[in-house]
Amino acid sequence: MDAESAKLLGAGLAAIGAGLASLGVGNVFAKFLEGALRNPGAADGQQGRLFIGFAAAELLGLLSFVVAMILIFVA
Numbered sequence: 120m121d122a123e124s125a126k127l128l129g130a131g132l133a134a135i136g137a138g139l140a141s142l143g144v145g146n147v148f149a150k151f152l153e154g155a156l157r158n159p160g161a162a163d164g165q166q167g168r169l170f171i172g173f174a175a176a177e178l179l180g181l182l183s184f185v186v187a188m189i190l191i192f193v194a
Contacts, residue, residue, distance in 0.1 A: 130190035133183050140180020147172040 156164035
């Protein structure tokens with residue numbers, strides 16, 4: 120295996136994380152809605168945690184995208 124094919128294979132594996140981030144964001148919102156429907160009075164108190172979870176999941180997706188782009192164009 121030459122260096123170019125290994126680089127592209129690594130970038131493809133890193134790009135899987137960007138796709139999995141969408142599953143993480145969906146899971147965060149689904150659990151929030153599930154909890155809010157069970158106890159609507161506590162939904163306002165959990166909204167800050169919703170945005171923190173969304174930001175963390177999205178950050179990991181963006182980080183994996185950046186790693187894939189670095190592997191393709193820089194390395």
